[in-house]
Amino acid sequence: MKIVRFAATRRITRFDSHGATIGGIARCRGDVRLSLVALEPGGAIGLHEAVSPQLLLVVDGAGRVRSGNNAAVAIAAGEGVLWQAGELHETTTERGLGAIVVEGSSLELL
Numbered sequence: 001m002k003i004v005r006f007a008a009t010r011r012i013t014r015f016d017s018h019g020a021t022i023g024g025i026a027r028c029r030g031d032v033r034l035s036l037v038a039l040e041p042g043g044a045i046g047l048h049e050a051v052s053p054q055l056l057l058v059v060d061g062a063g064r065v066r067s068g069n070n071a072a073v074a075i076a077a078g079e080g081v082l083w084q085a086g087e088l089h090e091t092t093t094e095r096g097l098g099a100i101v102v103e104g105s106s107l108e109l110l
Contacts, residue, residue, distance in 0.1 A: 001065065001066070001067035001082070002081065002109070003065075003081055004025070004055075004081065004109060005078060005079050005080075006023055006057060006078060006079070006080055007023050007078060008023040009021060010022050010023060024110035025057065025080070025109070025110060026082075026102065026107050026108060027107075028104040028106065028107055028108075029105065030105035031104060032102065032103070032104040033101075033103045034102055035101040036098070036099075036100060036101075037056070037097075037098070037099045037101055038097075039061075039091070039093045039097040039099075040096055041094060041095050041096045043093055043096070044093070045092075046090060047066075047089070047090040048088065048089070049087070049088055049089075050083045050084065050085055050086060050087050050088075050089060051085065052085050052104060052105055053082065053083070053085055053103070053104060053106065053107040054082070054101060054107075055080055055081070055082050055083075055101070055102040055103075055107055056080055056081050056083075056091065056099050056101050057080040057099055057100045057101075057102070058075055058076060058077050058079055058080060058098070059077055059098050059099060059100060060097065060098035061077065061093060061095060061096045061097040061098055062074065062075065062077065062093065062097060063075055063076075063091055063097040064091070064092050064093070065081045065089065065090065065091050065092075066089065067083065067087055067088060068087070068089075072090075072092070082107065082109060
């Protein structure tokens with residue numbers, strides 16, 4: 001499990017753009033799947049094995065993530081976690097959490 005932070009920090013100035021920033025997160029190869037996850041207060045995605053590399057990017061709320069038998073780690077909006085294929089992992093929240101999940105045959109953090 002690798003905790004990542006993400007933020008839009010680089011200004012976009014091309015194409016008459018203004019008031020816009022961007023921040024790279026990951027590069028994907030092969031088949032890629034994007035999903036939206038919403039956990040209600042007290043919700044959980046139980047311990048299970050990642051089928052492929054999986055990046056969970058928290059965009060709202062906060063929770064805790066863990067890998068295998070390791071202790072849970074706090075995570076909040078603007079942070080993410082990368083799990084490798086085959087890694088057991090779990091996500092829980094006390095007050096609710098919204099996230100984008102990116103799954104692909106190859107994920108490389110930028």
